[in-house]
Amino acid sequence: MSDLQRDLRIAVLGVGMMGAFHADALATRTKGARVVVVNDFAAEKAAEVAARVGARVVEDPIAAINAPEVDAVLIATPGKAHAEQVQACLAAGKPVLCEKPLTTDEESSYALVQAEAAVGRPLVQLGFMRRFDAEYAALKDLITSGGLGNPLLVHCTHRNPAVPDFFNSEFMVRDSVVHEVDVARFLLDEEITSVQVLRGVATSSAPEGTWDPMIVVFETESGRIVTDEISVRTGVAYEVRTEVVGETGSAMIGLDQSLVRTSTDGRWGGQITPGFVERFGQAYDTELQRWVAAAKQGTIDGPGVWDGYAAVAVCEAGVKAVQTGEKVAVALKAKP
Amino acid sequence: MSDLQRDLRIAVLGVGMMGAFHADALATRTKGARVVVVNDFAAEKAAEVAARVGARVVEDPIAAINAPEVDAVLIATPGKAHAEQVQACLAAGKPVLCEKPLTTDEESSYALVQAEAAVGRPLVQLGFMRRFDAEYAALKDLITSGGLGNPLLVHCTHRNPAVPDFFNSEFMVRDSVVHEVDVARFLLDEEITSVQVLRGVATSSAPEGTWDPMIVVFETESGRIVTDEISVRTGVAYEVRTEVVGETGSAMIGLDQSLVRTSTDGRWGGQITPGFVERFGQAYDTELQRWVAAAKQGTIDGPGVWDGYAAVAVCEAGVKAVQTGEKVAVALKAKP
Amino acid sequence: MSDLQRDLRIAVLGVGMMGAFHADALATRTKGARVVVVNDFAAEKAAEVAARVGARVVEDPIAAINAPEVDAVLIATPGKAHAEQVQACLAAGKPVLCEKPLTTDEESSYALVQAEAAVGRPLVQLGFMRRFDAEYAALKDLITSGGLGNPLLVHCTHRNPAVPDFFNSEFMVRDSVVHEVDVARFLLDEEITSVQVLRGVATSSAPEGTWDPMIVVFETESGRIVTDEISVRTGVAYEVRTEVVGETGSAMIGLDQSLVRTSTDGRWGGQITPGFVERFGQAYDTELQRWVAAAKQGTIDGPGVWDGYAAVAVCEAGVKAVQTGEKVAVALKAKP
Amino acid sequence: MSDLQRDLRIAVLGVGMMGAFHADALATRTKGARVVVVNDFAAEKAAEVAARVGARVVEDPIAAINAPEVDAVLIATPGKAHAEQVQACLAAGKPVLCEKPLTTDEESSYALVQAEAAVGRPLVQLGFMRRFDAEYAALKDLITSGGLGNPLLVHCTHRNPAVPDFFNSEFMVRDSVVHEVDVARFLLDEEITSVQVLRGVATSSAPEGTWDPMIVVFETESGRIVTDEISVRTGVAYEVRTEVVGETGSAMIGLDQSLVRTSTDGRWGGQITPGFVERFGQAYDTELQRWVAAAKQGTIDGPGVWDGYAAVAVCEAGVKAVQTGEKVAVALKAKP
Numbered sequence A, B, C, D: 001m002s003d004l005q006r007d008l009r010i011a012v013l014g015v016g017m018m019g020a021f022h023a024d025a026l027a028t029r030t031k032g033a034r035v036v037v038v039n040d041f042a043a044e045k046a047a048e049v050a051a052r053v054g055a056r057v058v059e060d061p062i063a064a065i066n067a068p069e070v071d072a073v074l075i076a077t078p079g080k081a082h083a084e085q086v087q088a089c090l091a092a093g094k095p096v097l098c099e100k101p102l103t104t105d106e107e108s109s110y111a112l113v114q115a116e117a118a119v120g121r122p123l124v125q126l127g128f129m130r131r132f133d134a135e136y137a138a139l140k141d142l143i144t145s146g147g148l149g150n151p152l153l154v155h156c157t158h159r160n161p162a163v164p165d166f167f168n169s170e171f172m173v174r175d176s177v178v179h180e181v182d183v184a185r186f187l188l189d190e191e192i193t194s195v196q197v198l199r200g201v202a203t204s205s206a207p208e209g210t211w212d213p214m215i216v217v218f219e220t221e222s223g224r225i226v227t228d229e230i231s232v233r234t235g236v237a238y239e240v241r242t243e244v245v246g247e248t249g250s251a252m253i254g255l256d257q258s259l260v261r262t263s264t265d266g267r268w269g270g271q272i273t274p275g276f277v278e279r280f281g282q283a284y285d286t287e288l289q290r291w292v293a294a295a296k297q298g299t300i301d302g303p304g305v306w307d308g309y310a311a312v313a314v315c316e317a318g319v320k321a322v323q324t325g326e327k328v329a330v331a332l333k334a335k336p
């Protein structure tokens, strides 16, 4: 049996909610993949997931990466651990799918861009799974095919029903807005050059000092404007919409309109997607499946380390924009 | 001031819910119209409406029709009074807007067709107000302009939230399905030749012996099929939809999708039209306004006595179809 | 016949597109109203409209206002004529419905606020007809009834298919954005305190130096944020949407989803409202009908002179915001 | 490695469009499955698919079923070959996923019901993949959870853009309506007791003697009514809708409303699903994935042989109903 036919043997680092979700997807829904190593700082959690997916536990993340039976690595550890772990993957020449953020500061992110450039081939893929969602893919195709003419504006909406109190405005930028950073870059195929945050009236359920909702405004290299409403305590459901306004038409995704139900309360309509699994579960599966196929060939098939670096740089400017209320420029370093 | 410029002076016969609604519309929202006479078998109700619209009460309906200051007549009395009252209008040569049904049996309806033919010009307009609704008008235009190709099928849905217990299956045909009889004839521009009623499981709120919902199937002269779901105890709201399936496309009206609201219950959607006033109030106003303009010229501008007769004939066949479960042929008499 | 029963006799000043539209509506669709005087600087146009509606021409606008048979005045002349004409109406104690803008500068607008205050009762109504549109009214009701909780954000979209070349960015603010200025003030029931304009990539059909589209950002007294996308050369149709995001839910109007058609090109969907008549014709009629009823009582029933002044003040700030790219504060004078 | 962990080794019989689609899905998207044997009466086609999925060709279908390395069988051969092939699977005790129809006549279908009963455990799963579609599953859940109250009516719509000329009315019943037969039985959880076919005006692109569209009416054991519009030459796209009307509300799926696009032609809307792969591709994948998991345990996870038999019985009645225009009773044999 050739190398391409046998299963890719994967180490999963970090099996909190996201990592466990990925481990299960690799074990039960991803053709050509096998989880062989599980690592987590919480020994019990690691043991539980390892047992479920038929893998062994390795206590040290770097040892897990370097384990001889490991072909590729999925990183779902906390962001502050990413820099060292991704470096280790690059050093070992092993493909890695790293959940966002790439790292927690711009310098270390750029260091990874340079490190991968030194390796000479793409090994680091970022977990921006919306690129694999059917609606975002259709929207991208529509733009690419010229169906909207030159895209002029992008309007994004990201609403969560509820979050814990530590989800302050800076956190909202780094954890939620980061998705729209990648969506904007993906759809428009250019870099973001500034960020401004409009801070209005906060919902009463937001903790003191947290602006929620906010409207984030991005400008891009060619001068396009991207708006992003980020609300994370709506009490409603998970609403993610994107509208692109082009010279010859506009298109909107995320309207949730498939199942229409009318009931005794005299309303028509349907359930709003309750959470990210219902909305993007299929995108995650597609992301993993395509990454596995690429990793067997020693490469990636999705957003790369530069996308991770750019997102970190924009989000750091975004955090400054939250704090100052001013427009903050984003100056990316040279792309290798 | 010429005759066309002065207000049309109208007698309103019957001021129950529908008649009072029309009297108010004529008095407050219909340019060029004035209610001068009000008649109702309930003296108190007549006095109340007359006072509100600035008219005098005439106790006898035929005297009201023949009052010298009356230019035209609006009939909203119970159906069994229609035959004599419409005859009186024809005898007086006065334009009349008659609420459905034209009469309560086929013979007397056809007698009015003949009576109007003897007069020699159209004086009798029927209250099938959906023809004046913007959505139905757009659907008709779409068909007429060839936008759907040859129309092959029509699917109708008519759902009421609740009705009194006397609303049995025969009543449902005569009072509700009658609207779809006219819609089908209006959209397809041909006569109905048979009726069949599919009687399934009744909702638990229907009285013993009442089939609710029913599916009524019409065939037309050219062999087209029209289906009509009639449900009058849905507990939901007022839902009236029509879909036309043509050779080159289909079109649906009645989807209620203008105001979209998302709320704490995690649903998207909006209010379903609660009742006929919200759904068709504007159509009623348009019907009256156009009838007033036509009546000043001694004619009609809407469905006429033949449409009223055809509806009665089809509904009588429909009632037989309800009772027998068989397909019942409709044989219209000669059109004068 | 009492004063309230006889027709309100109206002078229409300015019968360009908007004024002629109003004159026809008053003459043919507005119960209780009669156009008795028509005035326009173009004599031929005035004669034509006067003949159509059965009125006489008065060549001087101030003489038209003061004509003894005139009960009330509708002003649809160019904005720069408004200040003097509205003053004349106030001096004559005659109710006036003035198309936007109230005047072309903040000082003269505020002078009218003071002049009306000196009269002691509301006589000046502004032509912000969206307040009479069923969807905007439903949205306002939803907010007022608490159905969305505290409203936090308002997102507006205003897209025209095409405009003449003189429609530059400043004109877009004064002529189009002005509607959203009133919508925001109407829905949120508070004043706007600053304006910022985000100027991105212009569509290729915009003349040199014109930003089209723009995103206008308003802040209100309580700190709420209102965004408004204004695009006037989309090549598509007339799209006017408003979404309000509240603490407990959100609501959107303007989705155009009633008639759904599927055709040979493999798309579902329907016609987008082609222009303002189709979208707001009914609102104009309602505005006139309600104004006529109020004017008979010597008052108004809609947005007043303060609303006109506030709109002018915000738009002037908006024009500065277009030119500078900076956030421009709006400081309203004292409300009498 | 345990039996449950190693790949299920599958023989695919028939690699026309459907079979090749399944073979590719098993080889590239179905975790835990491997195609080891390919069979087709067209040797070249068999060789091509076998090469692509890494399997060997076996020329005789019964030999393919009985090949020692084969754990389970997927049958996508023409319907007339099914009876013998399914019998061989049962004889070999091997799980089989059989595309519809189970067989081409009621007798042979019932014989398989009895044969499986003799084996004593479910081995035969039918390819009614809509049960695995997210929208149908949500609709089923809604009914099962009581969200609609007692379901009273089901309205189905099945529209194809185009078909070859051999797709006559009888073929439409056996090939297309058969899906709604299973949908109705699945949603209502009871058997169909009669079929009637309403044959109206045919589209001009239908060959002489073919009724297209038709409306098929089913009655169920409890007396519920199911309507099904079947149109296979609409020239539009692939439209599959189902609405369930219950005592306390109704629900509709298949509205295609996710991606909304507005363009220069002044229409809003989106692409209608162009074909079954776009509409149900995910359902097929889910069907295969779940069948593979069940087959490893020697059982099925989806519609079984009784569902296949019932569908054949109803469709045979449907074909008679097409031919006679009468209501035709369906009398199922005893369920073992």
Ligand SMILES: [Mg+2]
Residues within 6 Å of the ligand: A099, A100, A127, A128, A129
């Ligand atoms: Mg992610």
Ligand SMILES: [Mg+2]
Residues within 6 Å of the ligand: B099, B100, B127, B128, B129
């Ligand atoms: Mg009526």
Ligand SMILES: [Mg+2]
Residues within 6 Å of the ligand: C099, C100, C127, C128, C129
């Ligand atoms: Mg206006």
Ligand SMILES: [Mg+2]
Residues within 6 Å of the ligand: D099, D100, D127, D128, D129
């Ligand atoms: Mg199938």
